[in-house]
Amino acid sequence: MAAEQDPEALAAARPLLTDLYQATMALGYWNAGRAREQAEFELFFRGCPFGGAFALAAGLRDCVRFLRAFRLQDAGNVQFLASVLPPDTDPAFFEHLRALDCSDVTVPLLQVCGPLLVVQLLETPLLCLVSYASLIATNASRLRLIAGPKKRLLEMGLRRAQGPDGGLTASTYSYLGGFDGSSNVLAGQLRGVPLAGTLAHSFITSFLGTEVPPDPMLAPAASQGPRVDLAACAEAWLDRVCAHLGLGVQEPHRGERAAFVAYALAFPRAFQGLLDTYSVQRSGLPNFLAVALALGELGYRAVGVRLDSGDLLQQAQEIRRVFRSISAQFQMPWLESVSITVSNNIDEEELTRLAQEGSEVNVIGIGTNVVTCPRQPSLGCVYKLVSVGGQPRMKLTEDPEKQTLPGSKAAFRLLGADGSPLLDLLQLAEEAPPRAGQELRVWPRGAQGACRVRPAHVEPLLRLWVQQGQLCEPLPSLAESRAFAQLSLSRLSPEHKQLQQPAPYRVALSDKLQALVARLRAGGSS
């Protein structure tokens, strides 16, 4: 299995990105003659994040990339491990590590089967790759549910992430969760996430208005007719705009206007204005209108404005009102529908407000509150041993929260006649799958007893992605995963999609799995 040679793979392929105890346990297994014993781990989380009843599981692509590139032979990795393990460690152990790869590993998402030593070593990196990806995908999907389908949602949290890679993961998986794009250029380059971005306040404040542009002339959009001095044209429009708005023509900041003109000269077909560097109503808005109308005369249509402070909803309403009034006054009908983008620490509550009926906001940029998931900044993913040498294993701690479900399993989604999920069923891998139309007894988690269910449809939930180190089918593209996530969410019943106090989604055990749990709890051979 060859390592991919793209830069992402190189960055991800750091086999020592792991907790030290994985290496000490590897030595323990090796020393006990158990390194090659066949084992199975499950990667899962115990509760849905943010108080919700659903989660998007994400990170498969990164996991597969990691597995394919996993090697300890290079770059002093084994030498480094030797430096932190006992000095009298048998050199044959390090030979074993040097020869390791994942060619005996099988991965249906989120089970990992293979030699005990190898699948143990994979714990930390796989948790690291799945946990945050799933958390932010779920967070993004919640924000999408709040925003509704029509608002454009942009992730712009790179600077608030946990370093470069946190930012890349955030941009990738917030897109998967339902955002429309990101400001993060690397996510565009490496993952194909649609990009968005225009200008910051620094661009505006860098202009005094005394600068002389090298070339203030702009040709009409249709490339016919003479070139026009855009700066002069904007000054002329400013007089008319100020007169209409009842503003003194000296009020709008000339440096801001010069910045808008400079930006418009660079992006005549994609002009946007950032309105709140000085004063939205007295400077940013009239300056934007002056430049947009000057462009409009040349046949170009400005595409948007952005607000980054103050009461975003209320300002959007006022700006739309001005757009309508100016549009009518100067017969520029396209101006009415110029897009209004807002940003500034938008959380679920503020997003609810911005998405309300009648809101004039079109595009919403979210940074901190999508990237850091402040309601719950981590998903408690765990990776637990469920089987060794074909025998089930169970962690029987005194803390019932931390007990695990033993044995190699299969998982099915049981659906009603209308296609909506009834519950997800976990059973032992050896059991026959449930059949549509057939009643079966199941043991819902968290309930006292069994109940009966008759699914109209049955869907297997686990797909085999890697078998004996080989990819079984092409991985879905990011866009395909995004579409799949949205489809899955659309099929979830509204009671589970509620963001506060939802009806818990039901997961049940089969008779046989329930019996195995009971037997192991009672101290039967485990």
Next chain:
Amino acid sequence: MAAEQDPEALAAARPLLTDLYQATMALGYWNAGRAREQAEFELFFRGCPFGGAFALAAGLRDCVRFLRAFRLQDAGNVQFLASVLPPDTDPAFFEHLRALDCSDVTVPLLQVCGPLLVVQLLETPLLCLVSYASLIATNASRLRLIAGPKKRLLEMGLRRAQGPDGGLTASTYSYLGGFDGSSNVLAGQLRGVPLAGTLAHSFITSFLGTEVPPDPMLAPAASQGPRVDLAACAEAWLDRVCAHLGLGVQEPHRGERAAFVAYALAFPRAFQGLLDTYSVQRSGLPNFLAVALALGELGYRAVGVRLDSGDLLQQAQEIRRVFRSISAQFQMPWLESVSITVSNNIDEEELTRLAQEGSEVNVIGIGTNVVTCPRQPSLGCVYKLVSVGGQPRMKLTEDPEKQTLPGSKAAFRLLGADGSPLLDLLQLAEEAPPRAGQELRVWPRGAQGACRVRPAHVEPLLRLWVQQGQLCEPLPSLAESRAFAQLSLSRLSPEHKQLQQPAPYRVALSDKLQALVARLRAGGSS
């Protein structure tokens, strides 16, 4: 300035890890003929995190590494930018980008001076590199203040971080902030962070007790005398331990004991037991004692136990009591002081409890609550333009929180006769530095008027690290930065170090800077 060729530099040196608007603004500046104009940005945050009155600024090394490696020429970077910028963009702009590096950039922490286009492009990556590093260093320093100097603090949050690099940053900067080490092997390999780690529950549950170890024999520590069957020896000790503790000899789980024996055979000089897989009192503790005493007979000293669930403080007290009693009973005095490590979702409140007088906990592992900084998962670092072409710039928004301090500045710490800080002074770079013993008038931030201060000592706070692209002095090592951070914290007065409702640390402006702010606010030439 040559890029470093170590793997870290390769990972960090991704110039497209930036927001798209940096690239659109770059085109705007270039188009306006202003790309090479000399500009200065400041990187800062407006409030200390977590409701505290101090913060550790961190990330300098990563920033310098990024600057030294910053190039757009390679790997299709410019081609990718061309694909997201207007199709009719002047090819000369892309030529300009291809030739870019940071050879004209000067960086005293946290000012960045250089050509306008370049220093604008640096905004997002520098924010990304400083913001989380400072946040987690500060978080770690708070946890260290709570724990006191004697408890060992270990970071083990890799699996809870925002992807691989978030984990690496977390491990590195929690060490800088005062932790003693990390579980993250890559942080040890790349950054020299001390490592710690032993075994997980899966290692324990993978053993049934029926496995036959390839070699159960262990030589004495002193290498003299015959080899002994450690498993058999542990069984013999188990009888004596159970008798002493009043337990049936069948109660301790034999698989757990087999796991301990296997681990002890691999690590006879560093044996640790994880006690809570089944039952601490009835299984984990007696099994640990049996193996530790068997090792003890051979001259080895077990080094510790770990608890990962339940009431950690109370269990530690009980375990220490048993250690003392067994130590006395079997005349193994070293057993009294075997280290007790605890982990499991430890936050500031729980840490306060674990660090209380009389606590028997020695080592505390913290994952989620150090890595995700749940009290405040991001630091609002900003990067603001303060000067272009030697002229001060100021963002004069209607939101007073978002106004900036204009002009190129110097910063000094004014200290009292006892060496404790009085306040930090910001003044214009052109002003003469304050002198020890000389009274001066300053304008404290957040206060209405001026006050007078006479410092006994004056320390400049800004150090020049990169001048015209060249490193001015060697960067401190991580260990040196860690020592410097601890020294700085030790000099901070207790009222500022309080973690809840501390006295705010005072920052003041000089007369001239205050006057410049007033002039620009009043609409003077900016």
